[in-house]
Amino acid sequence: MARAFRQTGGAGNRPRHKFLFIPLHMLASVVTFGPILILPALIGASAERGITLVLLDRVGRFQARIEGPVTGNVLLRRAQYRVSDNATEVVRGIVLGKIANQRAVIRRALRDYGHEMAPPAREALKRATDRMAMILRRVQLSDDGVDLLRGSEGEAATLYFGVFDHLIRSPDAELRWTGRSRRPPLDPMNALLSFLYTLLTSDCRSASEAVGLDPAVGFLHRDRxxxxxxxxxxxxxxxxxxxxxxxxxxxxxxxLRAGDFRRMDGGAVLLTDDARRTVLTAWQERKKEERQHPFLREKAPFGLVPYLQALLLARHLRGDLDAYPPWFWS
Known part of the structure; x- marks a missing residue:
């Protein structure tokens, strides 16, 4: 049983502590923010049960990861290392999935509220989807190597983020999109995206380790x-x-409104504590939503998709699948 407490206000400005008890078998991982005390007994119990502890600072930057013994299959990892040196087809699948899903987000926005957009915004989104469709065909049909596939991925990302502001309908001028900024994020939308990407990275790392893969050896991303x-x-x-x-x-x-973000002296923009709780609650709810897996033809919650994709990648590396099947959102 894991125990956590949250400090709240009390009578006479004295803090009160509200204790929460959570059964360990209900936890897949624990992500902490800021200076949090974790008792050694909880660390040991989590490691024994395969529960990963991820420590982030107040900004959301990764600090440390605590986990139990690595149980990866050495033969699977050797296959992963061999393929990583010539991973064109794996990279092709990843790039196809990424571009198709970016395009689907734009198309969904056009379908849901395109009629409310100004004509220039609507046309910009349509041009982006048309161009991304051409890139998808090129990636799928060409025999480009990894470097050219990375170039296609970058081209599609430029198109996607080039029209991202048209997808934002908030009345707050501070929440408009001007471009991607990281380490640190320099505006509220980048702060929000960076925070969500940190959570998603943690889930994907846990998924890769769960099936026995080495999370440090990739295919699209170069080793560093x-x-x-x-x-x-x-x-x-x-x-x-x-x-x-x-x-x-x-x-x-x-x-989330403009007041849910704060700007630091160095220019970095962060979520407030209350806003971060709002995001975490929404994140957990989104992970419960079910979608049909395009390859497995079965419904699965969003939260399980990283594990399923890691499992399919492992099956491909072992030779059980001819190719890595990307996950397409619809």
Missing amino acids: PGRPSLALDLMEELRAPLADRLALSLVNRRQ
Whole structure:
């Protein structure tokens, strides 16, 4: 049983502590923010049960990860290392999934409220989807190598984020989109996206380890010390439908407003504590939503998709599948 407490206001300005008790078997992972005390007994119990503890600072930057013994299959990891040196077809699948899902987000916006958009915005979105369709055909039919596939992925990302502001319907000028900024995020929308991407990366890393893969050895993302390249690969297909759409829903439904963000002295923009709780609650609810898996032909909650994709990738690396089947959102 895990126990946590939250400090709240009390009579005479004295803090009160509200204790929460959570059965360990209900936890897949624990993500903490800021200076949180974790007792050694909880660390040991979590490691024994395969529950990962992820420590983030107040900004949401990764600090540390605590986990139990690695149980990866050495033969699977050797196959992963061999394929990583010539991973064109795996990269092709990842890029197809990412671009198709980015395009689906734009098409969904056009379908749902395109009639409310100004004609220039509507035309810009349509041009982006047409161009992304051409890139998809090129990626699917060409024999491009990994570097050219990375170039196609970057081209599609530029188109997608180039029209991202047209997807935002919030009345707050501070929530408009001007471009991607990271480390640190310099505006509210980037702060929100970075926070969600951090949560998604943690889930994808846990998924890759759960099936026995090495999260540091990727295919689309180049190897770099300290970077979970495979986790970043797995999240590419899920960024748009899971993280980006959730961010847009939160601001378009006015669950988050400009006052839910604060600007630090160095220019970084952060979510307030209350806003972060709002995002975490919405994140957990979104992960419960079910979609039919396009390859498995069965319904699965969003939260299970990283694990399913890691499992399919492992089956491909072992030779059980001819190709890696990307996850397409519809």
